[in-house]
Amino acid sequence: MDFNGRVLLPSKYRKILSLHPNDLAELRAEGQKVILTAYGRRCRICGGKEKILDCSGFFLCESCKAKIP
Numbered sequence: 873m874d875f876n877g878r879v880l881l882p883s884k885y886r887k888i889l890s891l892h893p894n895d896l897a898e899l900r901a902e903g904q905k906v907i908l909t910a911y912g913r914r915c916r917i918c919g920g921k922e923k924i925l926d927c928s929g930f931f932l933c934e935s936c937k938a939k940i941p
């Protein structure tokens with residue numbers, strides 16, 4: 873862990889989880905362990921995973937993107 877509390881997830885584990893930049897992931901603590909769950913490319917608004925569009929690195933589904941003026 874660096875001075876600011878950041879931890880780098882080694883590429884070995886990013887590959888195992890198929891985790892890419894801006895993918896959705898969740899951290900939760902269980903006792904002295906921290907569990908990282910990778911959800912992949914999901915809509916940042918509804919959490920859907922169908923018809924995902926890359927909006928400058930911010931992933932949205934077609935339905936949510938259509939609601940944004």
Ligand SMILES: [Zn+2]
Nearest residue numbers: 915918933936
């Ligand atoms: Zn959505």
